Amino acid sequence: xxxxxxxxxxxDDFARREDRELVAACLEGxxxxxxxxxxxxxxxxxxxxxKARLSPDDSADIFQSVCLKLLESxxxxxxxxxxxxxxxxxxxxxxWRVANRQRRDNPSDSHGRDEDSDHSLEIPDRVPLADEQLxxxxxxxxxxxxxxxxxxxxxxxxxxxxxxxxxxxxxxxASRIKIPVSSIxxxxxxxxxxxxxxxxDKL
Amino acid sequence: xxxxxxxxxIDYLDGQIASAEAGFVKTHLEGCERCAAVGQWYEKVRTIAxxxxxxxxxxxxxxRAIRLFETRRxxxxxxxxxxxxxxxxxxxxxxxxxxxxxxxxxxxNRQLLYEADNYSIDVQISLSEEPRAGLVGQILRKxxxxxxxxxxxxxxxxxxxxxxxSTLTSETGEFSINEVDFGEYDLRxxxxxxxxxxxxxxxAQLN
Numbered sequence: 394x395x396x397x398x399x400x401x402x403x404x405d406d407f408a409r410r411e412d413r414e415l416v417a418a419c420l421e422g423x424x425x426x427x428x429x430x431x432x433x434x435x436x437x438x439x440x441x442x443x444k445a446r447l448s449p450d451d452s453a454d455i456f457q458s459v460c461l462k463l464l465e466s467x468x469x470x471x472x473x474x475x476x477x478x479x480x481x482x483x484x485x486x487x488x489w490r491v492a493n494r495q496r497r498d499n500p501s502d503s504h505g506r507d508e509d510s511d512h513s514l515e516i517p518d519r520v521p522l523a524d525e526q527l528x529x530x531x532x533x534x535x536x537x538x539x540x541x542x543x544x545x546x547x548x549x550x551x552x553x554x555x556x557x558x559x560x561x562x563x564x565x566x567a568s569r570i571k572i573p574v575s576s577i578x579x580x581x582x583x584x585x586x587x588x589x590x591x592x593x594d595k596l
Numbered sequence: 597x598x599x600x601x602x603x604x605x606i607d608y609l610d611g612q613i614a615s616a617e618a619g620f621v622k623t624h625l626e627g628c629e630r631c632a633a634v635g636q637w638y639e640k641v642r643t644i645a646x647x648x649x650x651x652x653x654x655x656x657x658x659x660r661a662i663r664l665f666e667t668r669r670x671x672x673x674x675x676x677x678x679x680x681x682x683x684x685x686x687x688x689x690x691x692x693x694x695x696x697x698x699x700x701x702x703x704x705n706r707q708l709l710y711e712a713d714n715y716s717i718d719v720q721i722s723l724s725e726e727p728r729a730g731l732v733g734q735i736l737r738k739x740x741x742x743x744x745x746x747x748x749x750x751x752x753x754x755x756x757x758x759x760x761x762s763t764l765t766s767e768t769g770e771f772s773i774n775e776v777d778f779g780e781y782d783l784r785x786x787x788x789x790x791x792x793x794x795x796x797x798x799x800a801q802l803n
Contacts, residue, residue: 419665427665435658436650443651453657457764460661461750464668498774533648536641555645578612582603589637596640 441484547584683710731773754782
């Protein structure tokens, strides 16, 4: 029981660390740091091939391939300020590689596809995602990271307010974070002020 | 005019204050650059979060990537002990005498079987689209019926010292590399406990 709690606390601790600290911890052999990195960036990495309409199998392979590249590049990324941009570039290149391979393997599929064609054969025309979409993803990731860096209760509250607003009532939220409903407003304001400091000029 | 407190500003932007108070905050925002900037910041963050439709991968996809860390770590530790092995060729279908009655198209596939330590590497080369070939194969470990030691293993196809193609094995140790130019390659397989090189893989017809 105590060991489980210690493990949870350690995972929470890694989840709040900055990328640079996680990379350093990975290089020292802490697997929790690697897990925290993957957990942090899993949505970003996976969303790029999915949004580029690559198949679930290809998206899963691209995910694995990018994570492998990340693992092999940790030393080079030791002083890298922004893993986000590195991941976006690397994942986009992997999407390119897979899409080009498919185009070569199935040259007829890139032209004259009919509307009922199999999803797995839909290949992006030129680029996996437009620059604006990639920039949106980057901003979404920055906001998620900054919310995750808040103290635990704040992080939970803001996540619920921002990402689950339509599913949860204030009463549900209050019960989940164990505060009175009347405290949600002031607590939210305090948490948002902290978020503003963390985000500073990142957006 | 005194600025409304941060909480009041947020309540206003979320539409959660009475209309009389809302009117005051609205008027204030129109004349106070500092509060207007806070309002713009909040709107921007809320809009970014609301547009966030990033997709979480299936849990097995994330778990598999998390496992990479331990796999790589054990690779670097164990390889120091076992080092790198060069696989030996034990079977080449084109080195066998042609069977009577076999048509020429049936000899367009070349099968090669290599062994190194406890591993066997089966490579089939499809030579039907000269001057390019397709490689498919499977890596197996004799004492591993669950394929754990050969699942999601990185493979590099190397020509003249340069890695020209890379891929990963499937859950069952299978791999596929399409459109390989004819030539002689080394296939490097980074297994958990050892790195195996299939040296001089002949991607061409036997002369």
